[in-house]
Amino acid sequence: MERLVLTGGTPLSGRVRVGGAKNAVLPILAACLLTDQVCQLEDVPRLADVRTMLMVLSRLGTEVAWVGHSHTLVVKTPRLETGEAPYEYVRQMRASILVMGPLLARLGYARLTLPGGCAIGSRPIDLHLKGFQALGAEVSWGPGQVEVRCQRLKGNTVYLDFPSVGATENIMLAATLAEGTTIIENAAEEPEIVDLALFLNAMGARISGAGTAVIKIEGVSKLQGARHTVIPDRIEAGTFLVAGAITGGEITVENVIVEHIKPVIAKLQEAGAEITETAQGLQLKAPTRIKATDIKTLPYPGFPTDMQAQMMAMLTLAEGTSVITETVFENRFMHVDELRRMGADIKIEGRTAVVRGVEQLLGTQVKATDLRAGAALVLAGLAARGETEVIHLHHIDRGYERFAEKLQRLGAKINRLRI
């Protein structure tokens, strides 16, 4: 087992480059299943989740090759060998559910063992299935598994009860090869949806409206290979900005699409940080003391749930009381107990956390319970007095490439050690 050992108290300074977005590349990799031709992806982050997705694709018949040690990935699926995604990977990563749409569209069936709940909530897939059914698929259930089947999908209008990111992506993926036109209403508007649509259109799909609540997909009979550069990871960018703010530092985050992280910038500014857009990237200058601010997570363009834990870590040290409301996932406060162990004063009332700022956090042993909870604990450790040890790093590795090294280069006293 590995652990991160941090000594808090050093203000971070310097520049850090953000990689390609995990949540953009995972659906894009699923999209590669829709063609038998070569797809080349640039700025693919080398993350555990990407490796898991590549294992899933390999089992389905994809040939995968990284170009040297770069972030360029070449994939080709001459033939789909099976419509069954292996449980050993599906249970590790919920996004593997995104192969369902492409398998259904290209092969006519997909069978998946259900990933089940995870730390942040139960995460059902009813909206994905509702979408496939609207396109003519038959859904059948076995013990712990679901199968979707259809000869040729037919375009239809699908209204999503909630703008689910994954359901929007899965339906979009399936509808590209359907007969006729599909309209997704109340679609998710996240930047990762736009990136997926750009890639699919480069493959020959006919998608319009991505990034708005109504997406139109005119089905085509075949898709070809394409080349695409993945958008920068807005959550990694936000995490580093918080790292700068929580340590009283001054840093520049490179490779950021400012538009994508406006809600995070707005909250950091409310907390007293000075943020300037420069030619190099986003420059953050921390305030002398963080100010309390309220946060409510919402679908894009609202405040991202994937930044809630990191912001909470920062607000534990604010002057005053902050109220954080989580509306996207029902159980995304797993970091609270661990932050409390570091001296944070947080009360949970249903979906709301009341965070009373304290003067100081104290380093201790903590464990990552999920990806962003893990990031939040590292951030807290960077600001805490004394030594913090974070364990269960596999959660952090899902979504941050060389996290400790990048923080080290900003001056953080952090080391990854084997226990």
Ligand SMILES: CC(=O)N[C@H]1[C@@H](OP(=O)(O)OP(=O)(O)OC[C@H]2O[C@@H](n3ccc(=O)[nH]c3=O)[C@H](O)[C@@H]2O)O[C@H](CO)[C@@H](O)[C@@H]1O
């Ligand atoms: C790989 C990826 O891109 N992951 C992101 C994606 O997850 P994911 O695509 O799983 O998130 P969704 O937008 O689908 O989920 C949002 C909410 O809708 C519910 N829901 C979803 C589908 C469904 O069929 N039924 C249902 O009830 C979920 O339980 C959750 O409460 O968007 C989330 C919300 O921005 C982010 O936190 C995740 O980082």
Ligand SMILES: C=C(OP(=O)(O)O)C(=O)O
């Ligand atoms: C919740 C997240 O990812 P996933 O949907 O892959 O679990 C995340 O990136 O914070």
